[in-house]
Amino acid sequence: MPDRVRIEGASKSFGELQALKNVSMSVGAGETVVVIGPSGSGKSTLLRAVNRLEVLTSGDIWIDEDHVTNHTSDIRRIREEVGMVFQNFNLFPHLTVLQNLMLAPTCVKKRSKADAEKQAVGLLARVGLSEKKDAWPEQLSGGQKQRVAIARALAMEPKVMLFDEPTSALDPEMVKEVLDVMLDLAREGMTLMVVTHEMGFAKAAAHRVIFMDQGEIIEIGSPADLFERPQNERTKKFLAHIL
Amino acid sequence: MAEVRPLPVRIQVTDGALIPGKGDKTVRASWKIALFGALGLLVFLPLYNMAPVQEFVLSLWAGLFPSPELTARLDLLRSGKYQNIWVDILLYLPDGLAVTFSVTLSSILLATVFGLAAGLGQISRVVLLNRIATVYVEVIRGIPLLVQIFYIYFALGNLFHLDGFFAAVLSMAFCYGAYMGEIFRAGIQAVPVGQMEAALALGLSRSQAIRRIILPQTVKIILPAIGNEFIALLKDSSMVSVMALVDLLRLAKNYGSNHGDYFPPLTVVALVYLVMTLILSWLVALMEERLNQNAR
Ligand SMILES: Nc1ncnc2c1ncn2[C@@H]1O[C@H](COP(=O)(O)OP(=O)(O)O)[C@@H](O)[C@H]1O
Ligand SMILES: [Mg+2]
Numbered sequence: 413m414p415d416r417v418r419i420e421g422a423s424k425s426f427g428e429l430q431a432l433k434n435v436s437m438s439v440g441a442g443e444t445v446v447v448i449g450p451s452g453s454g455k456s457t458l459l460r461a462v463n464r465l466e467v468l469t470s471g472d473i474w475i476d477e478d479h480v481t482n483h484t485s486d487i488r489r490i491r492e493e494v495g496m497v498f499q500n501f502n503l504f505p506h507l508t509v510l511q512n513l514m515l516a517p518t519c520v521k522k523r524s525k526a527d528a529e530k531q532a533v534g535l536l537a538r539v540g541l542s543e544k545k546d547a548w549p550e551q552l553s554g555g556q557k558q559r560v561a562i563a564r565a566l567a568m569e570p571k572v573m574l575f576d577e578p579t580s581a582l583d584p585e586m587v588k589e590v591l592d593v594m595l596d597l598a599r600e601g602m603t604l605m606v607v608t609h610e611m612g613f614a615k616a617a618a619h620r621v622i623f624m625d626q627g628e629i630i631e632i633g634s635p636a637d638l639f640e641r642p643q644n645e646r647t648k649k650f651l652a653h654i655l
Numbered sequence: 656m657a658e659v660r661p662l663p664v665r666i667q668v669t670d671g672a673l674i675p676g677k678g679d680k681t682v683r684a685s686w687k688i689a690l691f692g693a694l695g696l697l698v699f700l701p702l703y704n705m706a707p708v709q710e711f712v713l714s715l716w717a718g719l720f721p722s723p724e725l726t727a728r729l730d731l732l733r734s735g736k737y738q739n740i741w742v743d744i745l746l747y748l749p750d751g752l753a754v755t756f757s758v759t760l761s762s763i764l765l766a767t768v769f770g771l772a773a774g775l776g777q778i779s780r781v782v783l784l785n786r787i788a789t790v791y792v793e794v795i796r797g798i799p800l801l802v803q804i805f806y807i808y809f810a811l812g813n814l815f816h817l818d819g820f821f822a823a824v825l826s827m828a829f830c831y832g833a834y835m836g837e838i839f840r841a842g843i844q845a846v847p848v849g850q851m852e853a854a855l856a857l858g859l860s861r862s863q864a865i866r867r868i869i870l871p872q873t874v875k876i877i878l879p880a881i882g883n884e885f886i887a888l889l890k891d892s893s894m895v896s897v898m899a900l901v902d903l904l905r906l907a908k909n910y911g912s913n914h915g916d917y918f919p920p921l922t923v924v925a926l927v928y929l930v931m932t933l934i935l936s937w938l939v940a941l942m943e944e945r946l947n948q949n950a951r
Contacts, residue, residue: 465852465856491857492858495856498849498853500849503853506871515859516858516859519867521858564857565856568857
C-alpha cells in the first residue's frame, strides 16, 4: 500500500508540556489504523495535526503529495480531502440535517444546490437516516448525530477520514450503529485513522493498531499481535486496564 | 398577600429595565405596577384636569376651605379661558416621539454595524485591526455619552457643519457601537470552538466559517442583549435634546418654558418614556423566552 498519510518526527509542545514527542507513522491508502492509549497521551493532538487544526512544533506531515505542515501549502484545499469526525459531533445547530451536509459542497466546492442536495440525500440513505433530512440536529439522538456528522464529512468526498473517539460521547446502545457505518467505510476501502477504545471495531476493521503513551508511539502491530501478544510492558498494562 | 421572594441573582448587562421573564414573580409584579400605574396616570391626569372636573373639584374645596386663590381659579375655569395643558401637551407629543424614534432606530442600526465591526476586530488575528477595535471600545466606553454628544455636535459639528440629526445619530451610534462590540465579541466567543473547527475541517475559510456558522449562532445568543441596548439607547436618546433636535425631552422643555409650567410636560414625557421602555423590555423578555424554547 502506498502511504496516504505520512507523519515524520511530529512534536508538539503546549508550553512546558510535550504532547507529542517525535512521532512517526503512516497510514496506507485504503488502510484502517486505530490509535489507542490512555487519556492525555496525545492521540487527539496527533489526529488534529493531520489536518492542521493543531500546528506542530516540529516535524512533517504529508497527505499523498501535499505537505500539510508547510505553511505555504493551501491548507484549505488539503482539508477538503480530509474528513474529520469529532467526539461531540459538532453539527451546525442552526442548519437542518440536509443543510449540514450541503454546506461545504456548495460553499467550498461551489457545487450547485441541486447537485449537493442529490448527493446529501444519497449519503443520508447510506448512513440510514433518510427520514431525518429535514430534522434539526437537536432532534436527533447521539448516534444519529454522529452518523450525520460522518455523512457531512463524506459529502466532501475525502480521501482520508479522521475519527476522534467517535463513540465516546454516546450511550452504549448507540455505539453499534455508528461503528457499523465506520466498518462499512473501512470495507469499501476508505483510508481511516481512528482514535477509539472500541476493541471490537479495531479487531474487525483495523489493519494496524498503534498504542500511544505520554506523547510517544510505544507499539505498532496487527490487532491480533497487539491485543493478544503485546510486547511492551506499558501496552500490557494499558490493555489489562481496559479489557 | 403574595409572598415576596428576594430577586434571583441576575447580572444586568445594560441599564435597561428589569426584564419580566417568566418565573420572576417579583419582577413581573413590579413591572405590572409600573406599567399600569404609568398608563393610568397618562389617562387620569388629562381627564382630571378637564374644565368640568376641575370646576367640580375646586368648588368642593372652596366649600370646605374658602380662599381667594380658589375663587380666582374657579373664575378662570368659568370664564372659558382655561386651557387643559395635560391634553394640549399630548397633542404635541407625536412630533417629539417621531424624532426620538427616528434617532433611536437610525442609531441602533448604525451602532450594530459599528458593533459588528468592533466585535470582529477584537477577535481578528490581524494585529492592526485588533488594536483599532480594542482601543475604540476602551476609549469610547471611557467617555460619557453626553460629552461625546457635545463633542460631535459642538466641537466637530462647527468644524464640519454637521446637521443636527446626523450628528445625533453619529454620536449615539459611535458610543453604542463600542458597547455592542463587546456584546458581539462575547457572543462570538460563546459559540463552542468545535463549531469553528468543524467548519475549518470541512475546508471553509475562517471568514466563510464566521459568516455561515459562527455569526448565525451569535445572533441568537446576543439578540436579548441587543434588545437591552435598544432600550438603553431609547432612553439615552433624550440626551440629544441638547442639540437643535426637538425630541421628546426637548419638546417638554420648550413647552414648559412657553407656558411657564414645566410640571405637566415633564411628567407626561417621563411617563411616556417609562411606558415605552416597559413595553420594550417585555418584548425583549418574550424574545428571550422564544429563543430559549427552540434553542437551536
Ligand atoms: N490546546 C491545548 N493547550 C494546552 N494543553 C493541551 C492542549 N490540547 C491538549 N493539551 C494537552 O496535551 C496532552 C495531550 O492531549 P490530547 O492529544 O488531547 O490527548 P488524548 O486525546 O490522547 O487524550 C494532554 O496533556 C493535554 O492536556
Ligand atoms: Mg482525545
